[in-house]
Amino acid sequence: MSAPRVVALGGGHGLAASLQSLRHLTEEITAVVTVADDGGSSGRLRNEFGILPPGDLRMALAALCEDTAWGHQWSAVLQHRLGGNGELAGHALGNLLIMSLWELLDSPVGGLDLVGKLLNTRGRVLPMCEVPLDIEATVVGADPAAPDEITVVQGQSLVAKTPGRVINVRIVPESPTASQPAVEAIKLADWVILGPGSWFTSVMPHLLVPDIQEAIVHTPARRILTLNVGLDDDETQGFSPAEHVEVLSAHAPDLTLDFVIADPAVVRSEEKALREVAQGVGAELIVSPVRKMRRPREHDTLRLAAAYRDVIIGG
Structure with missing residues (x-):
């Protein structure tokens, strides 16, 4: 079977x-x-280089890494965040690796497949689209001072933490x-x-x-x-x-x-x-x-x- x-x-x-x-x-x-991620390391790279936000893609690759010392080590490398206070502080190393492969190969899918080979992943990771998207939501009570007011909230990171009630979403x-x-x-x-x-x-x-x-x-x-x-x-x-x-x-x-x-x-x-x-x-x-x-x-x-x-x- x-x-x-x-x-x-x-x-x-x-x-x-x-x-x-x-x-x-x-x-x-x-x-x-x-x-559609626009926050954290992914958002910074997306805004600066106009690329797909790599963070969720990186996490999926790490989740599928082979269950060996090699796979676990490379999963940890992908997930490692740089310290310090400089321009690279807070970036996940895997995000930078994925971005570099996208520049070299000029192919979002090809770059992700190559990372998958490096980790010997048990499966494949694909982006939903090959262009970055934005989330837009219609929200009731986004402003606690106006609980009945309907407003539009744009951006994944803002929609994710809106205090109001989401009525619908668009991309x-x-x-x-x-x-x-x-x-x-x-x-x-x-x-x-x-x-x-x-x-x-x-x-x-x-x-x-x-x-x-x-x-x-x-x-x-x-x-x-x-x-x-x-x-x-x-x-x-x-x-x-x-x-x-x-x-x-x-x-x-x-x-x-x-x-x-x-x-x-x-x-x-x-x-x-x-x-x-x-x-x-x-x-x-x-x-x-x-x-x-x-x-x-x-x-x-x-x-x-x-x-x-x-x-x-x-x-």
Whole structure:
């Protein structure tokens, strides 16, 4: 029986957790990563050189490194941040390596593939688009002094920490060209996984790129939505588990799902509402303990791997 081909979509720590979990099940993994980050080292490099923000791509590569001394060492190199107070202070070394390869090869995908060879990654990392994007959100109550006022917040880093309630999100430019290798990977996948991650700035941007959304909607692959284990971050403050699924569906009305995975601590007394909303998009709700015991706002990669195994191998 051949290993399942899995495409995981997202960005940041959520995608990294998903990738580390999937490595226990298959080596046929493709990470499709959002490219809207505008903060930290990635934002600085993006602004100065006009490149894709490399940070989320770097984290995905590190998550897929081979489980050997060589892989762990190079993963640590990628993640290492430079100290001091100079111009390079705070930059992740992997971001600089990726940027250098992009300049040498003049190919975002080619540069990432070369880093993957260096780490001997178990899978492939692709950008969602080959141009940097911006996140724009319509927010109610972004100014605490005017809780009913509707404003527009632009920029991933600002949307991620807005104190208001996000009504909807868009990407700028509105209809960017998707990475064709990413589109092809989704079309050829056996399983497509959305989440976990920052809901409006890591999970949903994939559904805002027309060609990526179309590929997700029409792929013959089965689709899993992984809910976060902490639902009270700034982006989704006050959103119930069911509303997380509803807002996703509102931005991609034609999207159907096969499974929604949620931790019992997240579901609690709202399991019935979440199950009904999941059924409304064609999905079976899977309630499984996937969070860390001592850090309950983070996914436990072994527990998440077990949940994925039960769905993917059993599904």
